[in-house]
Amino acid sequence: xxxxxxxxxxxxxxxxxxxxxxxxxxxxxxxxxxxxxxxxxxxxxxxxxxxxxxxxxxxxxxxxxxxxxxxxxxxxxxxxxxxxxxxxxxxxxxxxxxxxxxxxxxxxxxxxxxxxxxxxxxxxxxxxxxxxxxxxxxxxxxxxxxxxxxxxxxxxxxxxxxxxxxxxxxxxx
Amino acid sequence: xxxxxxxxxxxxxxxxxxxxxxxxxxxxxxxxxxxxxxxxxxxxxxxxxxxxxxxxxxxxxxxxxxxxxxxxxxxxxxxxxxxxxxxxxxxxxxxxxxxxxxxxxxxxxxxxxxxxxxxxxxxxxxxxxxxxxxxxxxxxxxxxxxxxxxxxxxxxxxxxxxxxxxxxxxxxxxxxxxxxxxxxxxxxxxxxxxxxxxxxxxxxxxxxxxxxxxxxxxxxxxxxxxxxxxxxxxxxxxxxxxxxxxxxxxxxxxxxxxxxxxxxxxxxxxxxxxxxxxxxxxxxxxxxxxxxxxxxxxxxxxxxxxxxxxxxxxxxxxxxxxxxxxxxxxxxxxxxxxxxxxxxxxxxxxxxxxxxxxxxxxxxxxxxxxxxxxxxxxxxxxxxxxxxxxxxxxxxxxxxxxxxxxxxxxxxxxxxxxxxxxxxxxxxxxxxxxxxxxxxxxxxxxxxxxxxxxxxxxxxxxxxxxxxxxxxxxxxxxxxxxxxxxxxxxxxxxxxxxxxxxxxxxxxxxxxxxxxxxxxxxxxxxxxxxxxxxxxxxxxxxxxxxxxxxxxxxxxxxxxxxxxxxxxxxxxxxxxxxxxxxxxxxxxxxxxxxxxxxxxxxxxxxxxxxxxxxxxxxxxxxxxxxxxxxxxxxxxxxxxxxxxxxxxxxxxxxxxxxxxxxxxxxxxxxxxxxxxxxxxxxxxxxxxxxxxxxxxxxxxxxxxxxxxxxxxxxxxxxxxxxxxxxxxxxxxxxxxxxxxxxxxxxxxxxxxxxxxxxxxxxxxxxxxxxxxxxx
Numbered sequence: 045x046x047x048x049x050x051x052x053x054x055x056x057x058x059x060x061x062x063x064x065x066x067x068x069x070x071x072x073x074x075x076x077x078x079x080x081x082x083x084x085x086x087x088x089x090x091x092x093x094x095x096x097x098x099x100x101x102x103x104x105x106x107x108x109x110x111x112x113x114x115x116x117x118x119x120x121x122x123x124x125x126x127x128x129x130x131x132x133x134x135x136x137x138x139x140x141x142x143x144x145x146x147x148x149x150x151x152x153x154x155x156x157x158x159x160x161x162x163x164x165x166x167x168x169x170x171x172x173x174x175x176x177x178x179x180x181x182x183x184x185x186x187x188x189x190x191x192x193x194x195x196x197x198x199x200x201x202x203x204x205x206x207x208x209x210x211x212x213x214x215x216x217x
Numbered sequence: 218x219x220x221x222x223x224x225x226x227x228x229x230x231x232x233x234x235x236x237x238x239x240x241x242x243x244x245x246x247x248x249x250x251x252x253x254x255x256x257x258x259x260x261x262x263x264x265x266x267x268x269x270x271x272x273x274x275x276x277x278x279x280x281x282x283x284x285x286x287x288x289x290x291x292x293x294x295x296x297x298x299x300x301x302x303x304x305x306x307x308x309x310x311x312x313x314x315x316x317x318x319x320x321x322x323x324x325x326x327x328x329x330x331x332x333x334x335x336x337x338x339x340x341x342x343x344x345x346x347x348x349x350x351x352x353x354x355x356x357x358x359x360x361x362x363x364x365x366x367x368x369x370x371x372x373x374x375x376x377x378x379x380x381x382x383x384x385x386x387x388x389x390x391x392x393x394x395x396x397x398x399x400x401x402x403x404x405x406x407x408x409x410x411x412x413x414x415x416x417x418x419x420x421x422x423x424x425x426x427x428x429x430x431x432x433x434x435x436x437x438x439x440x441x442x443x444x445x446x447x448x449x450x451x452x453x454x455x456x457x458x459x460x461x462x463x464x465x466x467x468x469x470x471x472x473x474x475x476x477x478x479x480x481x482x483x484x485x486x487x488x489x490x491x492x493x494x495x496x497x498x499x500x501x502x503x504x505x506x507x508x509x510x511x512x513x514x515x516x517x518x519x520x521x522x523x524x525x526x527x528x529x530x531x532x533x534x535x536x537x538x539x540x541x542x543x544x545x546x547x548x549x550x551x552x553x554x555x556x557x558x559x560x561x562x563x564x565x566x567x568x569x570x571x572x573x574x575x576x577x578x579x580x581x582x583x584x585x586x587x588x589x590x591x592x593x594x595x596x597x598x599x600x601x602x603x604x605x606x607x608x609x610x611x612x613x614x615x616x617x618x619x620x621x622x623x624x625x626x627x628x629x630x631x632x633x634x635x636x637x638x639x640x641x642x643x644x645x646x647x648x649x650x651x652x653x654x655x656x657x658x659x660x661x662x663x664x665x666x667x668x669x670x671x672x673x674x675x676x677x678x679x680x681x682x683x684x685x686x687x688x689x690x691x692x693x694x695x696x697x698x699x700x701x702x703x704x705x706x707x708x709x710x711x712x713x714x715x716x717x718x719x720x721x722x723x724x725x726x727x728x729x730x731x732x733x734x735x736x737x738x739x740x741x742x743x744x745x746x747x748x749x750x751x752x753x754x755x756x757x758x759x760x761x762x763x764x765x766x767x768x769x770x771x772x773x774x775x776x777x778x779x780x781x782x783x784x785x786x787x788x789x790x791x792x793x794x795x796x797x798x799x800x801x802x803x804x805x806x807x808x809x810x811x812x813x814x815x816x817x818x819x820x821x822x823x824x825x826x827x828x829x830x831x832x833x834x835x836x837x838x839x840x841x842x843x844x845x846x847x848x849x850x851x852x853x854x855x856x857x858x859x860x861x862x863x864x865x866x867x868x869x870x871x872x873x874x875x876x877x878x879x880x881x882x883x884x885x886x887x888x889x890x891x892x893x894x895x896x897x898x899x900x901x902x903x904x905x906x907x908x909x910x911x912x913x914x915x916x917x918x919x920x921x922x923x924x925x926x927x928x929x930x931x932x933x934x935x936x937x938x939x940x941x942x943x944x945x946x947x948x949x950x951x952x953x954x955x956x957x958x959x960x961x962x963x964x965x966x967x968x969x970x971x972x973x974x975x976x977x978x979x980x981x982x983x984x985x986x987x988x989x990x991x992x
Contacts, residue, residue, distance in 0.1 A: 086501075106504075107497035126476050133439075133481075135488040137501030143435050165461035168482065172422055172457055182288050184424075184487045187464070187480040192432040195238075195472075196347035196363070197397070198370025199390035204346065205398055205405075206432020206479065 048124045049154040049214060055127035056212050059190035060202065061150075065214040072097040075116065078211050080147050084109055085116035086138045088151050091215060103136070115145035119152040119212070121167065125160045126189055129212060133184035142188075148207040150188075153215040220934040227554045228941050231367035235359065235551035236945075238366040243542040243921075245473015246594060252475065253465070263462040264597045267533035270454045271523055277420040277453045278514065284423035289486055290510030294450065297517045298328035305330055305412075305445055306337055308511050312443045314339060314409035318401075320427070320434035321345035322414025323361050323536060324515055325447050327559040327572060330412070342404040344433040346397050353380055359552040361561060362471045362538035367551050401433070406494050411441035415448035416535065417463055418512070421456040425512075427481040428467055430474075435481055442491045443509040450514045451523075451532040457482065463535060466596040471537035485510035522571035527607040531567030533597040540564050540591035540601050545922035546584045549941045555584040563591045563601040570608045579612045583935070586926030587784055588893035589821065603829055609786025613655035655787055658697040662928035663785035666777040666794075669750040672707030680706050699936035703973060705751045705965075712749045712756035716742075716772035721760060738768040738856070741805045743846075745816040746777040747965035752815075755980075758987035759815055759849050765866035765988045766856045771810075775801035778819040783826060784927045792830045799827065803838040806845040815849045815981070817895035817964050818927065824898055848895060849983050850904040850963070857910060864911060867986045875989055878959055882985055885957040886914030888950055889982065890971065892964035893922045904963065904982050911986065916958065918949045923962070925970035939970075947974040961985065 049065070056063045066074050071093040084104035085095045095102050100116050109115070117138045121130035129150045133139040142148045158164050168185070175183055192206030202208055250256045270277060278294065285292040295301035309317060317339055319325065331341045331352075343352045347365035350373055351358055358364030365373070370390050377393060378386045381400070387393050405411075413434050415425040425446060427434045438444050454460065460482070468474040490504035522528040541547045541562030544555070552561025557569035557577045563585055570578040585605035592600060655663065672679045682688055683704050692698040740763050748756040756772075763770045779794025802812055814820040823846050827839050847855070856862045887908060891901035901917070908915045924942030929935050950960055950971065960979040962968050971979040 103500040103502050105497045105500055106492040106494045109492070109501070110494040128476060133483065133487050133489055135490060135502070135506055137490050137492075137504075139435065139439050139487070139489045140492060140501065143432060143439060161461050161465050165458050165464075169456065169458040172424075176422070182484040182486075182488065184481075184483040184485070186435060187476070187482065189476045189478055192430065192478050194346050194394055194431045196345070196350065196365055196431075197373055197390040197393040198368070201390050201394040203398075204394060204431035204433070205344065205401070205436055 048157040048159050051159075052122045052124040052127065052157045053214060055124055056122070056129075057127075059127035061127060061129070061190055061210045061212050063212045063214060065216060068092045068215050071213070071215065074213055075100065075149070078149055078213070079116065080113040082108070082112050083114035083116060084112040084141055084145070086118065086136050086141050088118045091118070091151065091153060093151070093215065104141075109137075109140060109144055112145050114147040114149060115141035115143075115207075116149040116151065117142045119150035120156065120185070121164055122152055122157045122212070122214075123161055123164045123187070124157050128161075128164075128187050128189045129210075130164065131186040131188050133186060139184075139186065142186075143206055145207055146203070147209040147211070149211045149213060151213045151215070154217040221937055224550055224554050224935070225937050227550045228937065231359065231551050231553065232549055232941065234369045235367050236548050238363060239360070239542045239548045239551075242363075242472050242538070246470060246539060246542065247473075249469035249473050249475050253469070259462055259466060260596055260598050263466055263535075264533060266454055266459045266462065267597050270459075271451060271529065271532050273455075274450060274453065274520075274523060277455060278450065281418060281420040281423060281453055281512075284421060285510075285512050288423050288484060288510070290423065290512060292512045292514065294514045294516065298515070301328045301447065301513055301515050301517070302330050302333035304511075304513060305447070306333060308443065308445060309334060309339055309410055310337065312409050312509070314443070316340040316342065316404065316408040317410040317412055318342050318344050318405050318408040318437050318441065319348070319412045320414065320429065320437045321348050321364065322412070322447055323358070323559060324414055324449050325412065326358065327517065328447070328515060330447065342401065342408070344401045344405060344437055345429075346394065346431060346433075349397060349401065350376065353377070357553070359556070359561065360538060360541055361536050361552070367553065405433075405436050405440050408441050410443045410445060411437035412445045412447065413437055415446045415452055415512075416467065417460055418448060418453050419455065419457045419460065420453050422484055423512075424457050424482055424484045426460050426464070427479075427483065428464075428477050429481070430478040432479060435479060438481070438483065438485070438487060439489050440492070442507060443511075444485050444487075445511045445513060446485070447513045447515065450516055450519050451534075453514070463596075467535055467537050470539040470594065470596040471542075485512075518572045522567075525571070527604065528567055528571050530599045531564060531571060531604060533599055534564050534568070535597060537596060538562065539594040539596065543590045543594040543921055544585075545588065545590070545920065545924060545942045545945070546586065546938060548921075548945075549938050550584070555581050557581060563605065564599065566608045567601075567604040570611070575608065575612050578608050582609055582612060583929075583932075586922070586929045588922040588926055589825070589897040590893050590921040592897055600829070603826070606783060606786055606788065610788040613659065613786050655785060657695060658932065659785035659787065661696045662931075663782035663787040663790060665781040666746055669707065669746055673709060673711050673750045676707040676709040680704070693933050697933045698931050699933040701936060702931050703969070705747075705969065707750050708753045710753070711744075712753045713744045713772055713774065715753065715757060716744075716760065721770050721772055738860070739810045740768045740770050740852070741802065741810045741812045742770055742772050743775060743802070743812055743814045743819070744772050745814065745819040746781065748815050752965055752968065752981065755815055755984055758981070758984045758989070759813065761988050762853060762867060762983055762986045763813065763856075766853065766862045766864070768856070771805075773801065773805065778822040780818050780822050780927070783822065783830070788830060791826075795822070795827045795831050796835060798823070799831070799835050799838050799842050802842045802846075806841050810845070811852065812842065812846040813849050813852045814846055815983070817848060817892035817898070817900070818966070820846060820848050821894035821898060825894075848898070848900045848903065848963075850907050851900050853983070853986065854903040854907050857907065867911065867988055872989060875984065875987060878980060879985060882913055882959040885959065886916065887961050887982075887985070888916045888918065888955040888958040890918040890920075890923065890946065890950070890960070890962040890967055892962070892967055893926070895963055908961075908982060908985070913985070916955055918946060920945045920949060923964070923967040923970040925966035927966055930966070930970060943970050943974050946971070950975060959985075
C-alpha cells in the first residue's frame, strides 16, 4: 500500500496538488497550517481524524460557503497513476464545498490509494452494484486532477471556475 | 467570394492562433499517448465498446430509460432538432426559468437550442470561457474542443473591454479569466436551469460522464435545481466500467493532457443540496435536494447513420478533436474553413453528411486529402479518411445518403466518367452536376493514368505545351489547376520502357528459373504511375539497388493503383484499378516474388484502402499481395539487416548530379521528410535506419503533411492553403542545422512540393544508394 501512496504523493505534486503525508496525530495542526481563512468543511467519514478538532466551520450555511476561502472535504479515492482525487457528490454538500472555494483541501488515507484508473473503475462499479442491491443506484463523484484550468483566454491559466489551489492531506496508516 | 479568397482571409486572420493551438494539442497528444503502456490495446478496447454499444443501441436506450426513471429523472429521445428544442423549451417554461446556464456542448450547437430559448425571452449564458467568448462575439466554434482557439489573447481582451468597459482595461490571460469567472459566477448562482452535454452515458445506471477542465460543468449542475443534459444517442455505453478506457484516452487524444482537471461521473439528479447563496441560516446538510433531471437524447439523423455501413463508424466518435489537431490543412484554416454547420475537422464530413446532408459536407470535404495522419490519432480507430472518400464519392454522384445504394455493386466506371483513349477525361464536355458524374477537375485528376500515358507519349512536346501561358490559363479555367504550380514533367521514356530495354521487364510469374546471382530473392518493382511517367530516376535507382543487393528484379506491366481516382472520390474507377492490380501482382506473389512499391501512397492503397473497396471477393488474393508488398527502403532494410546482405555494392554513381548529391550528403548529412501515409503505415524508421547504416547523418521533419497531398496543391482553390502548409515544412528543412543538408523525401507529392519550396533539389532516398552502373 505504501508504495502506491508514495507514487500517489509524487504524482499529486506533479499535477499541481500540494501534498502533505502525515501521522493522524498531526492532523489538526496540519489543517490549521494549510487552510486560508475563512475555511469551511464537511465532516470526514471513515477516518481516525475529525474537523471538529480544527477551526474549520463544519457544515456551513450557503452564505458562509460563498464567503469561504478554503473548503475541506474527504477524497474517497486517489488514483496514483494520474494524481487524481475522487470527490463524492453527496447530500452533505461535499461537491459544493470542494468547488465553490479558491482553495480545496482533500483529506484521505494511504489505503484510499489505488494504482490505476482500471482499478478505480472496478471499485466504482462494485460500489454501484452494492448500492443497487440496497435499492439505490445514484452515486455521483468527480475525478479531480489538479486545480481547475483553462486555455481559452489565449494562454494556460490555473484557476478557472473551480479552485485554483488544491491541497491533499494524506493520513499514514 | 471565391473559395480561395475566403481561405486566404481565414489564414490571415485566424491562421496563426489556430496553428499555435492545434500544433500544441497535437504535440501534447504524441507525448501523452507515449506514456501509456499499451496505447493500441486501449484504443482497441475503446473501439470494441463503441462497436458493441452502437450495435445494441435500441436496447441500451431502453435500459437507460429504465435507469433514468428509477433515479427520478426523465429520458426524452428527440427525433430531430426541432423536437429536442420543443421539449427543452417546455422544461424551461415549466420551471419558469429566466436564466439557463450551459456548459460546453457541441450537440446543443447542432440543435441551436440557445436561439430557440432566446426567442422565448430566456437568458442563455455559456459558461465555458471559450464558448462565452464565442457567444459574446456572435461567432461559431472553430474547433470542437476549443471553440475559441482562433482568437488570440489580444482579440479576447479587446472584445471584453469593448463589451464591459472594465476599469482598468483587461490585458493578461489571468485578468481575463478572473473577470470571466466573476461575471459568469453571478450568472451561475442566479440561474434556475443548468444545461450540459454528456460525453458518455452508462445505460445500466444512468451515470453520465462530463469531461471538463474549468469546473463550469460542475457548477452548472450543482448550483441549479433543474439539470438538462443533451447528448446524441450515440453517447450511450453499457456500464460505468466501460468508461475507464475513454477516461484514459479522451484528454490525451484531444488536448494532449493525460486527463482533464475534472471528469464528473454523475448519476442525476445529483444529491447535492440545492443552495441559495444568500441563505445564512440553514446549514448545507439541512437543505433539501429537490432536483429535476431531464436527459434529452438526440437522433437527428444518427439512427440512419447507424444503418449506413459506411457512415456508422462516425457514431463511435468521442469528439476529442484529434483529427482536427493532426490535420495539416486544419492547422492552417481551422474549423471555419474545414468545417460545416456544427462540426469541424476530418470527422466533420461524417457528422455533417449524416446530420445535415451531403450539400453541407460538400462545402469542406475537399480539405481532407486522404493523408491519413488522423487515422492513428483517433482514439476509437475510425478510418476518417475513408469516410471522407465515401462521402466524396456520394457527392460526386449526387446521391442522397438515404437513398444510397451499396457502395460497389451496381456502379460501373462509366457512370463515373472513366476515361477511354479517345476521351481521356471521361466526357470532358458533359455537365457533371446533372448526370451524377464527378466534376471535370476531379475527373481530370482521377483519370491521371490516362493523362500521364498521353503526356509521356508526346513528351517533351506535351510539357512545353502544358507550360505555355494560354494553356495554363485554360487549365485554371477548365480544370482549376493553379497557374502558379509547376506541372509534373512527363518523361518520354517511361520507367517500364527503360526496364524492358535492359531486359528486366520480362520476368514472368510462372517462371521457375531463378537467376544465378539472385540469392533466392525475386522482386517485382511495381511501376506506379508517378515513377513510371515522372519520377523515373527513382525507379531506375530502385532496380539497380535491388540488383546490387543480389535480387532478381522484374518490372511487369501492372496498372496504376487507383490512388488518383480514389482521392477524387471516384470509387468505382478506383475499385476497377484495385482489381486489376491485385490480379496483376498475385501470380508473382504466388510464385515467390516479393513486391516493392516506391510510391508510399500506392503502397497505402494496397495495404490500407484496397480492403475497403474490394470487399470480400478478392480477399485471399489481396491478403497475399498486401502481405508480400514492401516500401522500397523497408525492403532494402530487410535485405541488409535480416538477410545480412553486403551493402558494399551500393557505391558508384555515374551521373554528375548523383555524384554531387552523394558528396553533399556525405559531408552535410541529409534531412528526410517521410510521407504522410508512409508514417501512418509505420514505415518511416526503415529509411532512416538504412541511411544511417550507410553512414549518413540523418535528421527528420515532423510536420504531418507536406501540403501538396496529391492533386490538392495543384487546385486553384487550395493553392494558398497548400503553400501555407508547405511553409511549415520549409521552415523545418531550412532550419539551422538542416539548411545545408540534402533534402530527401519518399512521396511524389512531397518531392514536388519541396522542389517548389526550396532552392535545393530533393531526391528519393533510394537515389542516394544508387550504384548507377549506367545501365
